[in-house]
Amino acid sequence: MITKTFKSESTIQTLQLVQQELGADAIVVSMREVPAGPIWNPWKKSAVEVVAVSPNDEPQVRKPQPPMQMPPSLEVAEEIPEIEWDIPAKKKTAKLPPPIKLNLNPLSGQPAPVTETVRMTEPTAPSNDRYSPPALKKIQQQLTQQGVESSLIERLMELSAETLSPSTLADVEASKRSIVQLMGAELRVQKGAGAFVSNNVVAVVGASGSGKTSVIAKLALFFRQGLHKSVTWVCADTVRTGAIAEAKAYTSALGLDLKLVYTPQDLKEVFNGEQANDLFLVDTPGYNPCNEKQMIELGALISEMPSRCTYLVAPATTKEADLHQLSASLGVFNIDGLIITKLDETYTFGGIYNFARKSNTPLAYFTSGRETSRNLETADPMRLVSALFGKEWNK
Structure with a gap:
């Protein structure tokens, strides 16, 4: 494994140097903006410094490629990546960004586009598994077998788990009576049915x-x-x-x-x-x-x-x-x-x-x-x- 530091005026030129010296399988360890030119010059330009590692024992030497020629009508705005350094109060140890895999496969006669693949870990999806008391599980099963709408069942289970006391949740019949009241409140009843008729x-x-x-x-x-x-x-x-x-x-x-x-x-x-x-x-x-x-x-x-x-x-x-x-x-x-x-x-x-x-x-x-x-x-x-x-x- 070979580790080298490259510095050039632009990001693209620096990455081309990495490709020429270490090959297409090189891995970028760090990238930062550094001053260039004499230290006494107040108008000195900035440069890009790249630390790269080759996974092979011997670097793959490639022929130097001509500088990238852009069409006259196309303007390219080069953006320098912003790197944030986390330096604790006591230990001045910089946390390096995740390694960047260079995928440089130049086409014949064309400048090689630079594709950066960032290695990162996929976030773990939050678990939807919630503890449900055995009494509510039994009631949920009964309502599902009866064909009650699933979204209503889920809402009833969540509401019961949040509002009912532990003693009620431990009793199937007590939990059932509470849910019966909730489900009954979802239905409308005709006013005066059985007591009078609104029309003849x-x-x-x-x-x-x-x-x-x-x-x-x-x-x-x-x-x-x-x-x-x-x-x-x-x-x-x-x-x-x-x-x-x-x-x-x-x-x-x-x-x-x-x-x-x-x-x-x-x-x-x-x-x-x-x-x-x-x-x-x-x-x-x-x-x-x-x-x-x-x-x-x-x-x-x-x-x-x-x-x-x-x-x-x-x-x-x-x-x-x-x-x-x-x-x-x-x-x-x-x-x-x-x-x-x-x-x-x-x-x-x-x-x-x-x-x-x-x-x-x-x-x-x-x-x-x-x-x-x-x-x-x-x-x-x-x-x-x-x-x-x-x-x-x-x-």
Whole structure:
């Protein structure tokens, strides 16, 4: 290994000297600016001093190369690297910069460009591993299996780890109760659901097979017994096979008036001569959210009910993506509340929870089963969140 010191008026010339003397594999140990010329000359120029090391025992002698010729139109601004020296108070030992590997591979007939490769150690990425109590890990696993949104789970775990006491974090049930409260606070609830109705016309909308007719029957009995309303069943679902027969069976069993509607004009005539205590429950046709024609027909029907309370019927068994598509297509109708059906037909409630939270639609009622006289309850967010932790709906 050979160590030499080179000094010239510019950085490029000095590095060319290093290449000529020590070869292309030379390693620059230090580089600094030093004065040049007689010491008595106050206008003396500065020079660049380079200390380089050759890894080979014998230097590779290269032929001297002609000085670099630059085009007349090209101006090169030479920058002298700034070197900072760290000199402690007691020991005047300079810390040298990291070694610089010279990669000098001149092309034939062209000046060799200087490429400097600085040897440095890659910074170690910070670790994201955080200690999580066993109780929170178990809760996190349950919520993940239920399909709750991952970003919400992460935020809940961080918040719980920072705010809950050590004794609470050591108890799975205590931690679970706290997280249930946090998740329940993420959901909206329709004001006055079950206590009063804001309008005397209540319309339910939803996709085919969502359980709208069963919901109408449950609401009719609930409003008549609880709110002492005179209920009229308005059946606008006259296209589906068996829809009229099903409506007649329900109204006959409940002792309700039944009105069949085939066109928007028929619906308008139903409301003529209404009384103050009358309540009209309108069962709209089930529709396909991907069918534009059916959407137009539904819009024409709903437009005849300017003063209404509109409920979206959404089964808990529907995929979350389909629920969002359903909500997007019906958003123009100003949905007042959400009625979740078929809660007893699934063990996974993450999709319906995510939908209620993201869509910001107020929860109105929960239904389960086909029995008319039971299984309709006013929406309770804590009830839905508890189902995420394995609490069966009918128990």
